[in-house]
Each structure stands twice: as structure tokens, then as C-alpha cells.
Amino acid sequence: MLQRKPSWRNFLVVLAACVIGVLGIALSALWALRSEMLAGSFQVSALMARSFEHHLTQSLNATTQAATQVLAGAGKATDRREVEADFKRMLRGAPHLRSLSLINADDRIVASSNPANVGRQVPTGDYLPVIQGRQTVLRLGEPWVGRDFADGQALRPGTAQSAASTLIAATVPLQDASGQLRLLVALNPDHLVNLMSQQLDWQTGLAEVLRLDGTRLLSTDPDHRLGGTSDNQALARQFSELEFGQLESDGALGQPALTAFRVSPLYPFAVVTHLRRDVALQRWMAVVTTVLGVLMPVLVALSVLAVGFHRRQMALEAQRLESERLQRINAACVFTNIREGILITQADATITDVNDAFVRITGYSRDEVLGQNPRLLSSGRQDKAFYEAMWRELLGTGHWRGEIWNRRKDGEVFAEMLTISAVPDSRGQVQQYVAIFNNITDMKAYQSELEHIARFDPLTDLPNRLLLDDRLRQAMNQAQRRRQLLAVVFIDLDGFKAINDNFGHEAGDQVLITLSSRLRAVLRDSDTLARQGGDEFVALLADLPTQGDAMPTLHRLLEVAAQPMDALGHSVQVSASIGVSFYPQAGKRTADELLHQADLAMYQAKAAGKNRIQLWSDATPQAVTTVAVSPALVA
Amino acid sequence: MRTLAIPWALASLLAASLSLAQTAAAPAAALDGGVSRLSRVQSAHSVRVCIWPDYYSITYRNPKTQQLSGIDIDLAHELGKDLGVPVTFVDSSFARLADDLLQDRCDVAMFAVGITPERQQRLRFTQPHLASDIFAVTSKTNRRIRSWADIDQPGSVVAVAQGTLHEPVMKAKLSNAQLLVLNTPFAREQEVQAGRADVFMTDYPYSQRFLANADWARLVAPDRRYHVTPYGYALAPGDDAWHARLDSFVTDIKRDGRLLAAAQRYKLDPIVTR
Numbered sequence: 001m002l003q004r005k006p007s008w009r010n011f012l013v014v015l016a017a018c019v020i021g022v023l024g025i026a027l028s029a030l031w032a033l034r035s036e037m038l039a040g041s042f043q044v045s046a047l048m049a050r051s052f053e054h055h056l057t058q059s060l061n062a063t064t065q066a067a068t069q070v071l072a073g074a075g076k077a078t079d080r081r082e083v084e085a086d087f088k089r090m091l092r093g094a095p096h097l098r099s100l101s102l103i104n105a106d107d108r109i110v111a112s113s114n115p116a117n118v119g120r121q122v123p124t125g126d127y128l129p130v131i132q133g134r135q136t137v138l139r140l141g142e143p144w145v146g147r148d149f150a151d152g153q154a155l156r157p158g159t160a161q162s163a164a165s166t167l168i169a170a171t172v173p174l175q176d177a178s179g180q181l182r183l184l185v186a187l188n189p190d191h192l193v194n195l196m197s198q199q200l201d202w203q204t205g206l207a208e209v210l211r212l213d214g215t216r217l218l219s220t221d222p223d224h225r226l227g228g229t230s231d232n233q234a235l236a237r238q239f240s241e242l243e244f245g246q247l248e249s250d251g252a253l254g255q256p257a258l259t260a261f262r263v264s265p266l267y268p269f270a271v272v273t274h275l276r277r278d279v280a281l282q283r284w285m286a287v288v289t290t291v292l293g294v295l296m297p298v299l300v301a302l303s304v305l306a307v308g309f310h311r312r313q314m315a316l317e318a319q320r321l322e323s324e325r326l327q328r329i330n331a332a333c334v335f336t337n338i339r340e341g342i343l344i345t346q347a348d349a350t351i352t353d354v355n356d357a358f359v360r361i362t363g364y365s366r367d368e369v370l371g372q373n374p375r376l377l378s379s380g381r382q383d384k385a386f387y388e389a390m391w392r393e394l395l396g397t398g399h400w401r402g403e404i405w406n407r408r409k410d411g412e413v414f415a416e417m418l419t420i421s422a423v424p425d426s427r428g429q430v431q432q433y434v435a436i437f438n439n440i441t442d443m444k445a446y447q448s449e450l451e452h453i454a455r456f457d458p459l460t461d462l463p464n465r466l467l468l469d470d471r472l473r474q475a476m477n478q479a480q481r482r483r484q485l486l487a488v489v490f491i492d493l494d495g496f497k498a499i500n501d502n503f504g505h506e507a508g509d510q511v512l513i514t515l516s517s518r519l520r521a522v523l524r525d526s527d528t529l530a531r532q533g534g535d536e537f538v539a540l541l542a543d544l545p546t547q548g549d550a551m552p553t554l555h556r557l558l559e560v561a562a563q564p565m566d567a568l569g570h571s572v573q574v575s576a577s578i579g580v581s582f583y584p585q586a587g588k589r590t591a592d593e594l595l596h597q598a599d600l601a602m603y604q605a606k607a608a609g610k611n612r613i614q615l616w617s618d619a620t621p622q623a624v625t626t627v628a629v630s631p632a633l634v635a
Numbered sequence: 636m637r638t639l640a641i642p643w644a645l646a647s648l649l650a651a652s653l654s655l656a657q658t659a660a661a662p663a664a665a666l667d668g669g670v671s672r673l674s675r676v677q678s679a680h681s682v683r684v685c686i687w688p689d690y691y692s693i694t695y696r697n698p699k700t701q702q703l704s705g706i707d708i709d710l711a712h713e714l715g716k717d718l719g720v721p722v723t724f725v726d727s728s729f730a731r732l733a734d735d736l737l738q739d740r741c742d743v744a745m746f747a748v749g750i751t752p753e754r755q756q757r758l759r760f761t762q763p764h765l766a767s768d769i770f771a772v773t774s775k776t777n778r779r780i781r782s783w784a785d786i787d788q789p790g791s792v793v794a795v796a797q798g799t800l801h802e803p804v805m806k807a808k809l810s811n812a813q814l815l816v817l818n819t820p821f822a823r824e825q826e827v828q829a830g831r832a833d834v835f836m837t838d839y840p841y842s843q844r845f846l847a848n849a850d851w852a853r854l855v856a857p858d859r860r861y862h863v864t865p866y867g868y869a870l871a872p873g874d875d876a877w878h879a880r881l882d883s884f885v886t887d888i889k890r891d892g893r894l895l896a897a898a899q900r901y902k903l904d905p906i907v908t909r
Contacts, residue, residue: 191830
């Protein structure tokens with residue numbers, strides 16, 4: 001969870017950077033495109049200015065040339081009809097001309113392609129360039145209102161502008177002898193306006209022709225004021241220094257325009273073109289709209305997708321961390337709290353971790369065992385072969401389970417039930433071993449106690465009939481192996497029932513306990529004394545070279561059985577009748593048969609008067625040897 | 636109405652009137668002793684057709700390629716085919732039309748000749764194959780003429796080609812505007828373009844074709860039917876056989892679709908006479 005916040009922040013920073021980057025690239029590309037389009041439009045504006053200027057300059061030049069040649073000799077009044085016919089011929093195919101006239105020194109028209117003009121006075125003193133003396137170059141006048149000089153008038157400030165026709169007056173010097181006559185040209189502005197309008201309609205921009213002093217001679221905008229206007233003065237001032245140029249202005253159009261101008265190299269006028277900037281950028285705006293219209297939704301969609309994807313990643317990551325945490329918590333919890341001792345080693349059996357139960361069971365602290373080998377726990381009770389077998393199985397199957405005796409730090413040996421598991425990595429290589437064990441010492445003690453109860457008589461702690469049976473078979477085997485005799489001695493007490501009857505069972509039990517220890521004391525350690533039940537005992541006397549070697553012990557048994565004893569405050573006395581059989585005998589004998597023989601011999605001893613020893617003989621069952629005891633003992 | 640005639644126009648007019656006076660008295664002479672032109676065309680193995688080579692869509696000679704084109708060029712070839720003789724084109728104009736026919740410079744004038752009472756007095760016509768109203772053409776920059784009603788106003792100058800049907804019609808119709816009668820090739824257009832005239836008057840075929848190729852010009856159409864003139868082929872009067880043959884040719888091309896097909900080629904189907 002701690003990683004989550006910075007991760008979101010990083011992601012958002014990267015996403016924002018991507019979005020800003022893409023937008024930045026797009027916007028800079030669009031901006032570059034805008035500059036390029038403006039430059040292109042400026043170029044178009046300049047090209048048109050150049051083209052219009054060139055057209056007008058060439059038209060004027062051709063007219064000047066033609067007029068000069070045609071009228072080279074004109075100057076005499078008699079030729080004027082001829083001159084007028086020439087003028088009319090010149091007008092053919094020259095739509096930029098309205099009329100051609102000859103004007104004298106008094107500015108009066110003396111001949112004209114339009115006879116109506118003759119006699120009309122046209123003041124030319126203020127035509128540009130202003131020249132004192134003989135005229136040598138073309139001079140441009142002002143716009144006129146009217147179809148021709150005959151019916152028109154020069155446009156002066158304040159003149160109504162609504163006229164249907166206008167013309168532009170210009171005078172051209174002639175090579176006449178008198179030097180008095182000049183050519184007066186009525187230029188047809190409509191022709192040039194038409195030409196310019198075809199390439200530059202009013203929705204795109206406008207073109208105008210200015211005299212060098214800023215006087216507007218014509219414009220493609222029919223609503224434009226002709227003549228001297230103030231709005232072109234600033235531009236006109238540049239004409240004296242620059243033959244052509246371009247600038248952003250909003251004078252002529254009343255809105256931002258890409259303006260280019262070009263000054264005629266021959267005559268005192270300049271052509272100015274204005275392209276509307278919004279029209280020039282119209283296509284760019286369309287591109288911007290399209291690009292942003294596509295790009296923005298795409299960016300938004302991609303961002304939403306990226307956020308969704310990232311959120312999913314974050315959720316998965318959180319889920320993974322959570323499950324890892326739970327796994328860790330559970331493992332740690334189990335490790336710490338489990339009752340079993342846990343020991344973890346590396347593959348080389350070096351201890352890397354132990355749990356609290358380990359510390360409790362072994363008495364070693366955690367720090368004492370880390371880095372040690374588990375053999376420090378060894379009790380020495382298992383031999384080398386045991387450990388080799390254990391490792392073989394562990395390496396072969398990956399686990400081992402069994403009981404093992406180990407030694408605590410305080411030296412106490414304890415039994416444990418141990419399970420060892422090998423923990424492999426993904427490639428199957430053992431990385432560590434995990435051993436889990438229980439202290440089972442108490443359980444083992446209880447088990448041996450149960451076993452004791454099963455095999456010993458609880459009253460006298462003598463082996464019971466079950467253990468006797470076991471011992472008898474062992475003794476029989478041993479006797480045969482050692483070629484010695486085994487005596488099976490059946491002992492039955494005489495007069496014991498009277499003690500029970502007179503003094504109670506507790507007194508009887510006391511008698512049995514006392515007698516048991518007295519009888520036991522008579523026997524060697526290698527002999528066995530078992531309680532057969534009631535007041536019957538069986539003794540096994542092993543390793544007897546002869547039957548006679550048993551006799552001292554048998555008599556001693558009679559003797560100690562007959563000695564008086566205390567039973568709950570009563571002095572009592574009993575005796576014993578003893579039957580004996582020996583093993584081996586001629587012929588095969590089972591344990592039960594030996595016991596039966598001794599039992600029979602005991603009954604014979606009883607029958608013979610009690611307190612005596614009767615040896616069993618298979619040759620003459622009746623001829624058992626009765627060993628008489630003194631009568632005193634038989635009371 | 637004031638007529639302004641510049642001297643060369645005046646001279647031409649004078650010449651036309653003179654020739655009119657000469658030929659009016661001698662139509663029979665052209666017939667050459669009663670022999671029909673039909674037989675002569677057959678024997679000469681050629682039919683001479685008068686055309687006006689400035690007539691867009693009708694009989695136009697491209698000045699750059701000298702190629703002839705137009706509906707009546709195509710139909711003249713059809714006539715030649717029908718007669719079984721080749722066609723010889725003879726340059727003429729509306730100003731010279733009557734002279735050329737009457738002085739036997741051509742056998743027939745095939746350039747959409749307007750059938751006017753004035754011409755009918757001197758010439759004979761086939762049945763009409765086209766009919767056109769009058770249209771005006773002005774310059775796009777002209778501020779005076781915006782609609783048909785602006786034409787006949789004081790200060791307006793209206794140009795017409797000499798000898799065309801427009802000359803007498805406009806002379807009769809204009810009461811305020813000034814009429815400029817011109818007779819040099821393309822003079823009407825030049826006057827309007829240079830601003831010396833405001834409009835020139837023409838017909839449907841000429842105006843359509845002209846406007847398609849003059850980017851400075853603008854059409855001014857009459858608000859309602861102004862003066863529709865039927866167009867036919869003109870020939871010298873008399874000579875019934877020749878007239879009958881030509882008239883039946885017009886009937887034939889109307890019937891078999893050659894007229895309509897040729898008209899469609901030059902986008903003149905709206906003015907075909909059925």
C-alpha cells in the first residue's frame with residue numbers, strides 16, 4: 001500500500017508528460033504550418049502586386065512608345081484629323097485606354113480620339129512628378145469622375161464619389177518641334193480593376209494603385225474613396241526608399257491583412273495588395289480544427305485507457321502484496337506459535353532459524369544454534385548407520401520421519417518424533433531443510449509403564465503368568481543352548497486360606513507381599529519368581545548342572561515360606577508345597593507341559609502331607625521323590 | 636435618341652445604303668436567264684455559303700487556328716452532303732449580307748440571319764431554324780448597368796454591330812441611352828472593355844459563347860421577353876426552286892434530328908425552332 005501513492009503520482013506525471021508532449025509537437029507543427037501559410041500568402045500577395053504593377057507599367061510603356069512614334073511628326077494643326085485616326089487605331093486592342101488626346105501648353109485639348117474632348121481644358125500643373133519646364137517623363141494626374149474628359153471632372157477633395165465611371169489622367173511628352181504639345185491619356189481603371197478582381201476577389205482581399213504621394217488612383221473595392229486619402233500616407237512614405245515590400249497592416253481592409261506593395265520602375269505609381277489574414281489562414285484553421293478535433297478525443301481516449309490499465313495494474317499489485325503479506329503473517333504466526341519445534345537449515349545443514357518451541361524443548365537459545373550444525377543435539381544413542389540411513393532417505397525421497405533421541409543443553413536426553421522435509425527451489429535444487437519435532441519422552445515413559453502393568457503382578461510386582469510364559473521359553477532356549485538344566489518350581493502355600501478367612505484379605509495380601517520378597521531373596525538374579533495367581537508362585541532356576549544342584553535352593557524356599565511373619569498385627573505362619581520339573585527331559589517338552597508336570601508334582605507334595613518338595617519323574621509318575629521336612633514346619 | 640456614328644461606321648452605312656439601291660432593281664439579273672441556282676450549284680459542283688466569321692457558336696473562325704466551327708458550319712456541310720456537292724465558305728457580315736447575296740457572291744447566307752421586315756424587303760428567307768431574344772453584355776466592373784432597366788438611361792452608351800438586327804431594333808427601342816454603331820471586328824467588345832460603352836447588344840448564341848471565354852464580361856438578360864427574332868437562311872429573292880430546296884433542307888434537318896444534334900453540340904438547343 002505504501003508503494004501505491006508514489007506509483008500513481010509517477011504514472012500521472014508520465015501520462016501528463018506524454019499528453020503535453022504530443023500536444024506540444026502537434027501545436028508546434030501547426031504553428032509552423034501557420035507561419036508557412038502566412039509566408040505563402042505574403043508571397044502570393046507580393047506576386048500579385050508584382051504582376052499588376054508589371055501589367056500597368058507595360059501597358060503605359062506600350063502606349064507611350066506607340067504614341068511617341070505615331071506622333072513623332074505631329075505638331076502641325078493640319079494633321080490633326082490624321083492624328084485622331086491614329087489615336088482610334090491605337091485604341092483598338094488597348095482596353096486599358098479610354099481616350100487619347102493632344103494637349104497644348106495651355107492645358108487645352110486640341111485633338112482627341114473622342115471629338116467631344118476637343119477644346120476642354122485639363123489642368124495638369126500638379127501632375128506627378130512635378131516638373132518645371134519641358135516635360136520629359138510620364139506624369140500622373142488624379143482620378144477623374146466621368147467617362148471621358150468631355151463629361152468628367154477631376155476628383156477633388158469633397159467631390160461626390162458615386163460616379164459610374166472614373167478615369168485616370170496622365171500626360172506623356174512628345175517629340176514635337178514646338179515642345180508645346182503633350183499626349184493626354186485617359187486610362188481606363190475598370191480594365192485593371194477587372195484584371196485584379198479576377199485574381200483577388202473582395203472576399204479574399206483587395207488591390208489598389210496608389211500614386212507615389214499616396215493618392216488612390218483605383219481600387220478593386222468599389223466603396224473605396226479615390227483620390228487623396230490619409231490612410232495611405234504612412235505606406236506612401238516607404239515608396240521613396242523601398243521599391244517593394246510586405247507588412248502586416250489593417251488600414252485598407254479594416255482588419256488584419258497581409259499587405260505587399262511594388263513600385264513601378266518607370267512611372268510614379270505603386271500597386272498595393274492586401275490579403276485578408278483570416279482568409280489566408282482559413283485552410284490553416286480547418287487543419288487546426290481537424291487535427292485538434294481528431295487529436296484531442298484520441299488523447300482523451302488513450303488517457304482514459306492508460307488510467308484504466310494502470311488502475312488495474314495497481315489493483316493486481318495491491319492484491320499480490322496483500323496475499324504475500326497474508327502468507328508471510330500466517331507462516332510467521334505458525335512458526336512462532338506452533339507447539340512443535342522447528343529448525344530450518346541451509347542445504348549444507350547450517351541452522352538458519354529455529355522457533356520458540358525449539359528453544360523450549362532443547363534448552364538452547366536461538367542465538368546459540370544459528371550457524372551451527374544440528375549434530376550438536378546428538379545424544380549418541382543412534383549410531384553412524386542410523387544417520388546414514390536417515391540421510392539416504394532424505395536425499396532420495398525429500399523427507400524423513402522417525403523417532404530419535406537427542407540431548408538437551410542441560411544434558412538430559414529426550415525422545416522426539418522428527419519430520420525433516422527438503423525444500424527445493426523452482427529448478428528442484430534443495431535450498432533448505434525444515435525439521436519439525438515433538439518431545440515424546442513422557443509418552444515413551446507412559447508406554448513402558450503400561451507394558452510393565454501388562455507383565456507384572458500388581459500386588460507383588462512379580463512377573464505375572466504372561467511374562468512367566470515368556471521367561472520360561474527364553475529359559476528353555478537358554479538351557480538347551482548352554483546344556484544346563486532348568487528347574488520349573490511350582491510353589492503353593494499351605495494354610496493361606498485360613499489367614500484370609502480369619503484376618504481378612506488385606507492380611508492375606510500382606511502375607512503374599514512378605515512371602516514374595518522372602519522367596520525372591522532366596523533366588524539368584526538370573527532366576528525368575530512369578531506369581532501364578534492366588535497363593536501359587538512359579539520359580540525358574542536356570543543354569544543347573546544337575547538336579548541335585550537345585551535342592552539347596554528348594555529347601556531354602558521351603559524354609560523361608562514357613563517362617564512366621566506379621567500380618568496386620570497378627571503373627572501368622574504358613575508353609576509351602578513345592579512341585580518341581582526339570583528341563584530338558586527325554587522327549588520333547590513344551591513350556592505348558594513343564595508347568596503341568598511341576599503342578600502335578602506340587603499336588604503330590606500336598607497329598608504327601610504338605611510342606612515338602614516333590615520332584616516330577618516321567619518314568620514313574622507315582623514315584624516322585626518326596627522330600628520330607630520336619631513336622632514342626634508343617635503346623 | 637441620339638445616334639453617334641464614328642466616321643468609319645458612317646462610311647460603311649453609306650456604302651450599304653448605296654448597294655441596297657443598286658440591287659433592289661435587279662433581282663432577276665442574278666438568276667442568270669431564269670436558270671435556278673439549284674442547277675448551277677449542281678453544274679458548278681459547289682455551293683457557296685456566306686458566313687460571318689465573328690459569330691460565336693454559329694459561324695466562328697478561330698483567329699489563332701483559322702478553324703471554322705458553329706452550328707451553321709455543321710449544317711452547311713449537311714446541306715452540301717444533301718446536294719452532293721462540296722461547300723465553299725465566303726466571308727461576309729450582317730453589314731455586307733444583302734450585297735453578297737444580291738451580287739451573287741454566294742448562293743445562300745447560312746449564319747443565323749435574323750428574319751426582320753427590313754431584310755425581308757430585299758432578301759428571301761427559309762423557314763426559321765433558331766429564334767433568339769436580345770441580350771446585353773457589360774463589364775464586370777461596370778457600376779452603371781446592374782439590370783436590364785439600367786440600359787436605357789441617360790449617360791449610358793449602348794454598342795451594336797452595324798447591319799445586325801440589333802441596330803434597327805435598338806435604334807427604335809432606346810430613348811435615353813446613346814447608341815454606338817460599330818463595324819470593325821470585335822469593336823463592340825473593345826468599346827465596352829475600354830469603358831467607352833457600357834453594354835453591347837447581342838443574341839443568345841453569341842452571348843453564351845462569348846461569356847464562356849471573356850472573364851471580364853457579365854451578361855445582362857432582359858427581365859421579360861424583349862424582342863425575339865427568328866433566325867433562318869437568307870438567299871436572293873426569286874428563284875423558287877432554290878428556295879424550295881433550301882426550305883426542304885431545313886424541314887429535313889428538323890425532322891431527322893440533324894438540327895437538334897448540331898444545336899446540342901453548341902449548347903443552342905434552348906433556341907431551336909421546331
